[in-house]
Amino acid sequence: MIHLEGINKTFRVARRKSGFGRALQALFSREYELIHALQDVSFSISQGEMVGYIGPNGAGKSTTIKIMCGILRPDSGVCNIDGRTPWQDRIDHVRNIGVVFGQRSQLWWDVPVGDSFDLIRDIYKIDARRYKRNLEELVALLDLEEILKTPTRTLSLGQRMRCELVASLLHSPKILFLDEPTIGLDAVSKIAVRQFIKDLNSRRGTTVILTTHDMQDIEALTERILLIGKGRILMDGSLEELKKRSSWRKTITFEYLGPQPALDAGMTLREARPGRIVVYLEPEVCSAAEAIAHISRQVEVKDVSVAGISAEEMVAGLYREYDI
């Protein structure tokens, strides 16, 4: 379905300097630096997969997405999506994809949402029957009946994002690109959006590629993760694998009376306050039971809780590990 191989992309950026003298200097000469946005990026995604594309800001996520959408042409490499090269057959290619840019709207600000949808129908030349069926289905799934007649500007952020999703799916695309779809949403809306994306994937078999900073999105939605850093794909695997890799890290929180206890081998202090410590464990060296026993020998333990680390921390750990 999607196949990228050896994609490279380099940008030339003028360096702006700070300070008065430097600014004066820049009037006459200017330095440029080359930014390797993507280096030898290769991956394949099959039909119906949901893939989370993660990495820190500036790692190359949006460059990759732009290439797959046909907006950017890479310097070299092959990109084949559903048999087409996006930047060569732009119009045929984009008929099959839907794109949601989380921070930009495609809805008309002062016009009822339903009218924006009608316009999209005409842009994509969606035939009337299919449009009606799609719209009814999407509106019911996302619970939007009442707001079709209200102008976009009066919607809440959550409602707007749901409408953005509808707008990107009216033409039944085979692939959906979501760029930070839950950014800024409240908890209820986030859950609704995630549930909807899941449903969509299982009902229609739509391939979903999702960039996000919200690890709960990843946990809730994707089986597969692509990690990009400094323009290179660093990891391509399932969330489970990732979890296993970092399973050596468990945290235990102790609340106790008395002085701060000493730690045993395989335990690392993460935070300490009077009467409370949080400790990382390496299970191969020290099991949770051993750790608890070790601490309770020294102080009177009031409460203990054991937790695996969150996806959030896992990814932060990964970024550290790869130094990105």
Place this chain on the structure above:
Amino acid sequence: MRLYLKFVAMHLQSQMQYKISFFLLALGQFLVSFTALLGVSFMFTRFNAVDGFRFPEVLLCLATVLMAFSLAELFGRGFDHFPRIIRSGELDRMLVRPRPLVPQVLASLIEFSRLGRLVQAILVFCYAIPASGIHWTWDKALTLCLMVLCGSIVFFSLFVIYAAFSFFTIEGLEFMNVFTDGGREFGRYPYSIYGREVLRFFTYVIPLALFQYYPLLYLLGRRTSILYMLMPLLALPFAIPAYAFWRYGLSKYNSTGS
């Protein structure tokens, strides 16, 4: 075409949400041009003619340029507004729509408040057409239509060039104003009054005089050759390099994304 009309309806619907601000804007647009007109008429309270052109003749010229400009602006405002389309990411959105880009840019912005200028051009025509003392025959009427239509295509091409520049630089764009806004402002007088070099420039490089000065001479009966009547048509090929430049800019955007 049907889709374009739909876009027009959407723009109208959006802009009518704020009626007062719409009318104030239209009035403002009207006034900006009106002060220019006032300046011209003040000058003619002192002077009978400039470079041999009397007041109603100059008005004919002013109205032609103003109308050509406002038509170009009404339909081609998307290009005039293009730097912002790039910066806001709207261009990326257009690129993921299965439609050719040029009509999308045209449809992306239609500001009805710009009608303020068009209304003024029409009013000035209403005064100048009879006052100019021209004996209106079918060929002269046709010449005037050609002047306005070809003129709006030249201004439109200038907007396209402006948009093409914005693929390369946002900073240096201001210079294009000499030709767009400047073309309109200085075009209130026949370009010949600025001297031979300026007239040459606006004949061979930026063909603003081709739809203004030369056919005006035909209208006023100072030249009778049919060549002067058809001069506006010669300005049309200007659209070709403009479009080519825009395509070139777009291909650069495809490779740098900025």
Place this chain on the structure above:
Amino acid sequence: MKPYLAIFRLRFINGLQYRSAALAGMATQFAWGFMEILAFAAFYKANPAAFPMEFSHTVSYIWLQQAFLALFMVWFFEGEIFDSITTGNIAYELARPIDLYGRWFSQTAANRVAKAVLRSLPILLVAALVPAPYRLSLPPAAGQFILFLISVLLSLGVVVSFSMLIYITTVYTLSAAGGRLIAAALADFLAGAIIPLPFFPQPFRAIAEVLPFAAMQNMPLRIYSGNIAGRAALWGIGIQIFWLAVLTLFGRVMMKKALGKVVVQGG
């Protein structure tokens, strides 16, 4: 004073960063000025007797107008200030321990000066080098030049205090684009931006001369060449001071009222 200098410095550096913008701006203003002068030259040729100013005065008027465009034109507004009003950020501004009128005033003035300083010198230099009838001439006397400099500063003050009134009315209307356009078009016309006031026929000229707009670019541009000289120049500067005081006072009173409204609305 220090925070205001900091604003000015920041703007100036910002202006330097964008060298092609500065170059393009200069070229635009130069070309614009040249075309204006050619148009006036055509009228002069048509009938020198009907020309109400000396031709060289008109030429200097236009060159200086283009060189100091950013100081004089009412339509250079501060987008930032409008935004802070329409988005409600003005509430944060009010929380700062700095007089808001003074802040906006100096921000606007600093921005204009930064822009003008950067662009004016090259334009003036080139204008002083073009062939004779179109050349920018020197002021007739050193005293006249000093009067010109004083008048420039006052005129900037009048322009900025007029802009302040427009910012403040935005608090009431919230959608100011139209009103802004109308106010700027009229003010600039009456200040002599399109044609200098001596070209106005009577009674328009007499009316325009007594309006506050005549205290804007009209005054310094005519003082420079000696079109207004001696007693008349001093008198003109007096009028500028008068309008500056009136507009600033009026602006402060209006602002007090408007801010009361913002506080009541809760921003």
